[in-house]
Amino acid sequence: xxxxxxxTIALGxxxxxxVLGAAWQAHAQDAKTPYPSIAPLDQYLMxxxxxxxxxxxxxxxxxxxxxxxxxxxxxxxxxxxxxxxxFVCVVERGWMSPFDGDFTANFWxxxxxGPLCFNPQAARSILPMTYKRTEMVLAGQSKAQIFxxxxxxxxxxxxxxxxxxxxxxxxxxxxxxxxxxHNWMAHLMFYTPFIDSSAWGADVPxxxxxxxxxxxxxxxxxxxxxxxxGWWSDGTVDPVKPD
Amino acid sequence: MKRRIIGTIAKSFALxxxxxxxxxxxxxxxxxxxxxxxxxxxxxxxxDRNAEIAFARxxxxxxxxxxxxxxxxxxxxxxxxxxxxxxFVCIVERSWxxxxxxPEFLNPDQRLPLCLNPPAARTHLPLTFKTTELAMAGLSKxxxxxxxxxxxxxxxxxxxxxxxxxxxxxxxxxxxxxxxNADSHLMFWFPKTDxxxxxxxxxxxPVYVHQYSPQPITEFIISVSKWxxxxxxxxx
Numbered sequence: 001x002x003x004x005x006x007x008t009i010a011l012g013x014x015x016x017x018x019v020l021g022a023a024w025q026a027h028a029q030d031a032k033t034p035y036p037s038i039a040p041l042d043q044y045l046m047x048x049x050x051x052x053x054x055x056x057x058x059x060x061x062x063x064x065x066x067x068x069x070x071x072x073x074x075x076x077x078x079x080x081x082x083x084x085x086x087f088v089c090v091v092e093r094g095w096m097s098p099f100d101g102d103f104t105a106n107f108w109x110x111x112x113x114g115p116l117c118f119n120p121q122a123a124r125s126i127l128p129m130t131y132k133r134t135e136m137v138l139a140g141q142s143k144a145q146i147f148x149x150x151x152x153x154x155x156x157x158x159x160x161x162x163x164x165x166x167x168x169x170x171x172x173x174x175x176x177x178x179x180x181x182h183n184w185m186a187h188l189m190f191y192t193p194f195i196d197s198s199a200w201g202a203d204v205p206x207x208x209x210x211x212x213x214x215x216x217x218x219x220x221x222x223x224x225x226x227x228x229x230g231w232w233s234d235g236t237v238d239p240v241k242p243d
Numbered sequence: 244m245k246r247r248i249i250g251t252i253a254k255s256f257a258l259x260x261x262x263x264x265x266x267x268x269x270x271x272x273x274x275x276x277x278x279x280x281x282x283x284x285x286x287x288x289x290x291d292r293n294a295e296i297a298f299a300r301x302x303x304x305x306x307x308x309x310x311x312x313x314x315x316x317x318x319x320x321x322x323x324x325x326x327x328x329x330x331f332v333c334i335v336e337r338s339w340x341x342x343x344x345x346p347e348f349l350n351p352d353q354r355l356p357l358c359l360n361p362p363a364a365r366t367h368l369p370l371t372f373k374t375t376e377l378a379m380a381g382l383s384k385x386x387x388x389x390x391x392x393x394x395x396x397x398x399x400x401x402x403x404x405x406x407x408x409x410x411x412x413x414x415x416x417x418x419x420x421x422x423x424n425a426d427s428h429l430m431f432w433f434p435k436t437d438x439x440x441x442x443x444x445x446x447x448x449p450v451y452v453h454q455y456s457p458q459p460i461t462e463f464i465i466s467v468s469k470w471x472x473x474x475x476x477x478x479x
């Protein structure tokens with residue numbers, strides 16, 4: 001009888017430990033990846049007029065007022081406003097984040113809003129990647145499937161990168177992270193072939209040039225260099241973050 | 244008596260007018276001709292070679308420029324002064340790299356340190372060397388301009404390679420009497436294109452543009468908030 005009681009207690013403690021351990025592990029994973037999979041689609045969508053205004057806020061009005069504007073619908077991005085100057089403004093979502101590394105945590109974050117205005121060269125050669133990833137997201141694919149899909153797209157359908165491709169990302173309303181200051185920094189982005197980041201002197205002490213972890217050969221063969229703009233698109237000062 | 248006083252005043256006034264006119268003409272003459280001709284070559288050189296090397300390196304943060312190749316200006320053109328390891332090239336350009344219509348085109352006091360990234364070192368430096376060679380040979384601005392144009396037409400000079408950029412973040416840079424040390428900035432070079440390519444020069448845009456002529460080059464300029472030593476650039 002005594003042996004039976006001990007055995008019952010031991011099993012009970014073991015079971016409790018397993019359950020608690022599993023619960024703790026799950027909690028730790030949740031903390032690490034708060035957005036492990038896609039949220040309901042509605043959470044990624046916006047009021048159409050608000051999305052147009054947010055997209056335009058990526059660049060100074062002198063540029064964005066004549067730009068084409070795209071908005072995200074249930075079946076992908078659609079043209080909401082025709083443009084005249086070749087620039088295209090769009091609010092990107094979390095799935096334009098890197099597929100791996102620290103910044104992949106926002107891949108499925110439904111709150112993420114990344115307004116950009118692409119210059120004509122970037123509209124032709126970078127924006128297609130936004131379309132392609134979004135198409136696969138809306139088709140219900142997993143992150144791993146989207147990664148594989150992009151690998152295939154890079155081999156078969158990716159337009160060549162045009163020299164001078166760049167974009168404005170100067171919206172004060174940008175939401176790029178749940179942590180700290182959501183609107184990270186008013187900046188410009190410059191697209192190059194996937195190269196050694198030292199070619200632009202990025203990410204070394206005191207340089208104003210930063211390498212964006214987006215793309216970077218995983219799998220898109222593009223590097224994105226960023227330079228602080230110093231002010232938001234509405235003209236208010238954006239104090240550049242300390243080194 | 245009264246007439247004599249008035250006459251004296253009138254003569255004095257006339258003298259003032261004459262003196263004033265002379266002074267004005269002299270000033271205008273100074274402005275018009277101050278940098279029209281090449282000054283003695285010594286005025287463009289830096290006496291201390293090591294000072295020029297150090298000065299060239301101030302164009303970029305030390306983390307970039309310490310491993311860069313450095314060129315200095317000698318009596319017969321630029322010469323290599325320090326070998327590099329990272330593909331960047333630092334150099335102090337002189338006034339003749341300014342636009343041909345710049346009134347300070349031959350101002351011997353101008354000192355413009357740049358650190359060029361590898362694509363720019365391959366395709367912008369040949370222009371610097373060629374222009375310097377022509378200036379030091381004593382050619383007129385018109386002759387220099389014609390020669391540069393011919394060199395591009397014959398493809399003896401390359402257009403900027405994709406990704407060409409440079410750092411111009413030296414606190415000690417001197418653009419001449421009008422702009423002083425201007426501001427800390429990055430420059431990006433392209434084969435000639437229109438301003439709108441990067442939305443340059445529009446209200447609120449942080450991108451500025453300089454269209455070279457006769458060189459088929461467009462230069463986009465983005466100011467940054469700190470000098471290469473990390474100190475902030477005054478905002479006024």
